[in-house]
Amino acid sequence: MKRIIVAIALVSTLGLTAWKLLDNKEKVAEKVYKPNPNLKVGVRTAKAEVRDLSLESQFLGSFEANREIEIRPQAGGEIVQLPIVEGQVVGAGKLVAKLDDDQLRYQIEALEVQIEGYKNDLKRYEALVKGDATPAVNIEKTQLNIRATQAQVKQLQKQLANTTITAPFSGIVTSKMVEKGSVVSPGTPLAKVTDISTLKLVVQVPEKAINQFRMGQSIAVKTEVYPDTEFKGRVSLIGAQGDAAHNYPIEISVANSNAHALRAGMYGTIANTSELKGQSLSVPRQAIIGSTKQPQLYVVENGTAILRDVQIGATTNDYYEITKGLQAGEQVVVSGQINLQNGTPVVAQ
Known part of the structure; x- marks a missing residue:
């Protein structure tokens, strides 16, 4: 009898559970959103x-100087002239610095006296050889001494020329590293000269756009400092090797002007348009x-x-x-x- 009661209780429990699950499923189904097939x-x-x-690509870059150089002397010594200041415009061949050259001039003068003595000896030897009073080898030795001393003079004259340091091209003195009276050695930086008569806008162009550019191509350049002015540029370099991100450097040369002066380091933008066929x-x-x-x-x-x-x-x-x-x-x-x-x-x- 007890077993029958347990079986009936178990069946009742299972039936109640099944009914509850079915009821919950129907309630959940009622809450699920069903789109109205007639609703537009x-x-x-x-x-x-x-x-x-048309395909228009814009690229941002920065201007670089056309040329820039640190002026370094090939000779050493005390600076006795330094007629430059930062921000000064210097022309090609303009004196930048002058080193003390007194010792070199004294050495050249002594060698020139020595050469004059050799030439006098040569005249006497030539006269004595005619009378068989001295061997002809003395003439040869004296001629060699003259040539060797003249070579020494040329070396000293070269060193003398190196004491005058000039600007290799026109530009602006953007940095002065020494002062008058400083003692410098060969290779010491004296000043930096920057040429911005023409600037180079350098932009990084992705691989997929590199074929839009060609050497000598004319291209418009816009700047942030002169937003209403369009500069004429020309493609002067297309990089042959890209970086790790497959970007290639493109250089656009832009002539500078007093009316809208550009400076190295400024930003510039180019917009290149290529039409589809x-x-x-x-x-x-x-x-x-x-x-x-x-x-x-x-x-x-x-x-x-x-x-x-x-x-x-x-x-x-x-x-x-x-x-x-x-x-x-x-x-x-x-x-x-x-x-x-x-x-x-x-x-x-």
Whole structure:
């Protein structure tokens, strides 16, 4: 009897549990959102059209000086003249510094006296040789002494010339490292001269855009300091090797002017435009969903949003070129895709 009662209690418990689970499932199902098949979703659409597209790429860079050099002497000594100040404009050949050259001049003078003595000896030997009073070898030795001493004079004259340090090209003295009276050795930096008569705008261009540039190409340059002025630039260098990020340096030469003076270190921008060949079927960028590897869009057909795979080509700031999967004149969804599924009824707003 006890076993029958236990069995009946167990069956009752299982039945109650099953009924409770079924009841909970029905309540949960009632709470799940079920889209109304007759409710239309509002979307914005645009027409796929054939357009003349252009690819415009903007690149930011900074200006560098055309030339810059640290002036270093080839000789050493005390600086007795230093007629430059920072910010001064110097021309090519302008005196930058003068080193003390007294000792060199004294040595040259002594050697010139010595050469004069050798020449006098040579005249006497030539007279004595004619009378067989001295061997002819004395003439040869004296001639060699003259030549050797003249070579020493040339070396000293070269050192003397090195005591005069001049600017190798026109520019601005952007740094002065020494003062008059300083004693310097060969190779000591004296001053820095920077040539900004022409500047080089250096920009880093990604691999996919490098073929948009060619040597000698004219290109417009804009600057932050003169936003309303457009400078004429010319491509003077296209880098042959890129960095780890596959960016290549491009140099654009820009002539400087007093009216709109540019300085090294300023920012500059170039915008390079290349036209696509012929007409291109395109849609607004907002129409594309998914990834660039698997692009998709919604096409409105008879009031229904149809999800369609497409292939894209070139891109601009506003449009994607469609190379496959779409026909001109079809309406594509450009806003509201988040509420859509394939086959959702829609109404254009």
